[in-house]
Amino acid sequence: MGDGKQPQMESYSRHVLVCTGDFCSPDRRGRQLYSLLAELLAREDLLFGPTRVKRGETPCLGVCSNGPIVVVYPEGIWYSDVTPGLLERIVVEHLKRGRPIDEAVFHRL
Ligand code: FES
Secondary structure (H helix, E strand, O other): OOOOOOOOOOOOOEEEEEEOOOOOOOOOHHHHHHHHHHHHHHHOOOOOOOOOEEEEEEOOOOOOOOOOOEEEEOOOEEEOOOOHHHHHHHHHHHHHOOOOOHHHEEEEO
């Protein structure tokens, strides 16, 4: 690669992907959720250090209904119909405390 140097990655605990596509959730709800996720991660002190959570948006996660769709890795835990209130629970209970919101999970890796 290029100059021969490896890229650097600081340690992190989880990676969250939010679908911001319009097929699973019209009215830009996925995009609003993605913005809210940044605020919640900051509020819960999950942006820095080894417990930090990386976030990413994607145009489609291949589900295309019952959105917004959110998936958390490395567990591969999938959430549907994610409202702002559910996202807050995901951040606090799953991402921070390690306890998934079982009743909102529709698929596990
Ligand atoms: S548009 Fe969201 S899963 Fe396909």
